[in-house]
Amino acid sequence: MSTRLIPPTTELTAPYWEAAARGELVIQSCRGCDFRPFPPRAHCPACGASELTWQPVSGKGSVYTYTVARRAPHPVFAEQCPMVIAVVELEEGPRLMTNVIGCDPAEVSVGMGVQVDFDPIDDSDLVLPVFRPC
Amino acid sequence: MVGVAELAPQRYTGEATILDLLSQVATEAIADAGFKRADVDGLIVHPIGGLPGFVPATVAEHLGLQPTFAETVDLGGATGAGMIWRAAAAIQAGMCTSCLCLTGTRRRGSGGKRRQSSAERPKPRSIAPARDRSPQAEFDAPYGMVGANVGYAMIATRYTHEYGLEDTQRAKVAVDQRRNANANPAAIFYDQPLTIEDVLSSEVICEPLHMLEIVMPAAGAAALLVTAAERVPDARQKPAWLLGAGESVTHSSFAQAPGLDATGVGIAARAAFDQAGIKPADVGLASLYDCYTIMVLLTLEEAGFCGRGEAGAFVESHDLTWAGDFPLNTHGGQMSFGQAGLAGGMSHVTEAVRQIQGRGGERQVPGLELAYAHGNGGIIAEQAGLVFGADR
Numbered sequence: 001m002s003t004r005l006i007p008p009t010t011e012l013t014a015p016y017w018e019a020a021a022r023g024e025l026v027i028q029s030c031r032g033c034d035f036r037p038f039p040p041r042a043h044c045p046a047c048g049a050s051e052l053t054w055q056p057v058s059g060k061g062s063v064y065t066y067t068v069a070r071r072a073p074h075p076v077f078a079e080q081c082p083m084v085i086a087v088v089e090l091e092e093g094p095r096l097m098t099n100v101i102g103c104d105p106a107e108v109s110v111g112m113g114v115q116v117d118f119d120p121i122d123d124s125d126l127v128l129p130v131f132r133p134c
Numbered sequence: 135m136v137g138v139a140e141l142a143p144q145r146y147t148g149e150a151t152i153l154d155l156l157s158q159v160a161t162e163a164i165a166d167a168g169f170k171r172a173d174v175d176g177l178i179v180h181p182i183g184g185l186p187g188f189v190p191a192t193v194a195e196h197l198g199l200q201p202t203f204a205e206t207v208d209l210g211g212a213t214g215a216g217m218i219w220r221a222a223a224a225i226q227a228g229m230c231t232s233c234l235c236l237t238g239t240r241r242r243g244s245g246g247k248r249r250q251s252s253a254e255r256p257k258p259r260s261i262a263p264a265r266d267r268s269p270q271a272e273f274d275a276p277y278g279m280v281g282a283n284v285g286y287a288m289i290a291t292r293y294t295h296e297y298g299l300e301d302t303q304r305a306k307v308a309v310d311q312r313r314n315a316n317a318n319p320a321a322i323f324y325d326q327p328l329t330i331e332d333v334l335s336s337e338v339i340c341e342p343l344h345m346l347e348i349v350m351p352a353a354g355a356a357a358l359l360v361t362a363a364e365r366v367p368d369a370r371q372k373p374a375w376l377l378g379a380g381e382s383v384t385h386s387s388f389a390q391a392p393g394l395d396a397t398g399v400g401i402a403a404r405a406a407f408d409q410a411g412i413k414p415a416d417v418g419l420a421s422l423y424d425c426y427t428i429m430v431l432l433t434l435e436e437a438g439f440c441g442r443g444e445a446g447a448f449v450e451s452h453d454l455t456w457a458g459d460f461p462l463n464t465h466g467g468q469m470s471f472g473q474a475g476l477a478g479g480m481s482h483v484t485e486a487v488r489q490i491q492g493r494g495g496e497r498q499v500p501g502l503e504l505a506y507a508h509g510n511g512g513i514i515a516e517q518a519g520l521v522f523g524a525d526r
Contacts, residue, residue: 067341069340071337
């Protein structure tokens with residue numbers, strides 16, 4: 001459980017958050033061209049098709065880049081700093097903004113293998129996908 | 135370019151409204167060119183907080199203009215550079231003859247009274263749902279990806295992983311730029327020298343970036359007057375000629391950015407150099423957007439001033455001051471001149487133009503013929519590059 005900025009969800013993104021709440025990471029997949037867009041949207045940015053379905057992904061990926069925020073980027077995160085803010089590239093391709101948790105920030109490196117985990121957001125029903133070393 | 139005006143960046147601009155600041159630089163730029171207000175028939179401004187729309191009309195009325203071409207440019211730090219080629223294109227298309235490009239921001243300050251610090255103010259945690267909100271509020275902000283420091287720190291991490299980069303090499307950029315600012319009375323850090331040790335002993339905000347590698351917010355305004363070639367003989371100043379321009383927008387969220395060897399920086403810069411028919415090595419002044427030290431290094435190699443992965447060694451082996459062998463950000467860059475909102479990005483253009491016109495003062499680059507100015511918005515999301523040539 002972490003104190004965070006609470007994401008404003010939409011009707012279209014509801015399946016992403018519902019999946020996270022049951023411990024599953026899902027990403028849209030285009031029926032027309034198999035592209036996996038992220039963040040979610042109504043039309044495939046690769047081919048324009050409007051048939052996008054939610055598919056579970058492995059939850060495995062690697063750290064594309066990261067920073068250890070020593071000073072909180074927003075007062076809400078003050079108690080969590082230093083915190084690792086990272087871009088993780090999923091095995092399936094899409095890149096996600098995330099946090100790497102469950103290790104000393106000094107142990108994080110580019111290319112490090114990570115596995116999705118789920119962190120309930122304080123004062124909210126939402127559960128946030130995060131990553132930990134695997 | 136025939137008219138330039140720029141307010142010296144300040145921490146705060148008191149009670150002045152943004153319209154007042156823009157009006158001041160607009161008037162000064164028209165006077166600098168030796169033009170009359172009635173000569174101005176084009177206007178480019180940018181979105182202004184507090185004005186939900188109708189920005190060009192609001193600014194035009196305030197300035198007493200009735201332009202035949204008016205628009206806003208919304209490219210973050212690339213806005214200033216993006217305005218210039220649009221002005222030239224509008225002139226070339228016959229939509230106007232002389233176009234004002236205006237940028238600026240105000241910061242009111244505390245008026246002497248101590249304001250509640252941001253840590254003391256209650257912060258709303260919920261970002262209100264809104265159908266048309268940027269996906270970043272939903273998929274980036276909950277992770278602390280707020281503001282620009284985090285993104286540029288991640289760029290620095292990735293760059294260092296791919297190519298290797300020393301802290302001292304990044305610091306060298308800040309230090310040489312400060313030496314330029316020390317020769318620019320308008321610079322916010324004019325009278326403050328800076329050493330590598332100062333930079334490296336400043337607080338690490340987001341690893342690996344130190345406080346003194348990060349631009350400081352300021353207030354001010356900048357204006358440029360762009361006119362048609364046939365009006366140049368009427369101008370009081372020698373012109374700086376726009377020889378080439380390029381632009382690129384690649385993403386909005388940094389998580390969706392292309393790799394560091396395929397950024398929009400290179401796309402925009404190559405287009406500008408190609409249009410001008412010159413190579414980066416032909417340029418005598420590089421005026422490169424410097425929100426962070428890492429951005430300068432990345433731009434140096436993406437724009438082609440040095441090879442891939444060579445930026446660290448390049449800045450170490452060159453004197454980047456106005457008197458040096460590779461003059462870079464001779465006004466001090468935004469890090470040492472000041473970042474007055476979008477006028478910060480414009481400062482790279484105003485400096486290139488003044489230097490090309492031979493109006494660089496104490497910091498004039500001798501015999502300058504060609505200059506390159508680059509603007510960068512968001513987290514390397516929006517890019518605009520301009521090549522300027524001297525009048526012959």
